[in-house]
Amino acid sequence: MKKVIYLFSLLILSGMILMSCTNAKKQSSETEAATEVAAAEEEGWITLFNGEDFTGWRGYNRTDMPTAWTIEDGAIKINGSGMGEAGAKDGGDIIYDQKFKNFELTFEWKVSEGGNSGLFYLAQEVEGKPIYESSPEYQV
Missing domain, CATH: 1.20.5 (Single alpha-helices involved in coiled-coils or other helix-helix interfaces)
Structure with a gap:
């Protein structure tokens, strides 16, 4: 015992x-x-991201932050539906609410196996048009 x-x-x-x-x-x-x-x-x-909240961020062609986006372990994450950004409930693209012209961008990223993600840069918000029509995308 x-x-x-x-x-x-x-x-x-x-x-x-x-x-x-x-x-x-x-x-x-x-x-x-x-x-x-x-x-x-x-x-x-x-x-651009403090690891704690969405200060400075909002949805593309929106004034608020889509609720499908969350912060998990200091990283920005979308809780997607598996049907792409168009199928995500209150998801969609997000942008930083400040414009930059001449810049160097560095970032850390993590994507699930088989995932499809990217970073749009120099985006121009065009009402009624998706972000990919006005912005180049860096695929990750």
């Missing part, structure tokens, strides 16, 4: 240690991201 209690205690302790390491890693990643953003801004870069 003592062996069973001892093994059970070790199992619980191991689980607690693993859980605390995972949380520490997440906090460490968040701290590293904040440090990178601060360093980039000191060098004159403009950070």
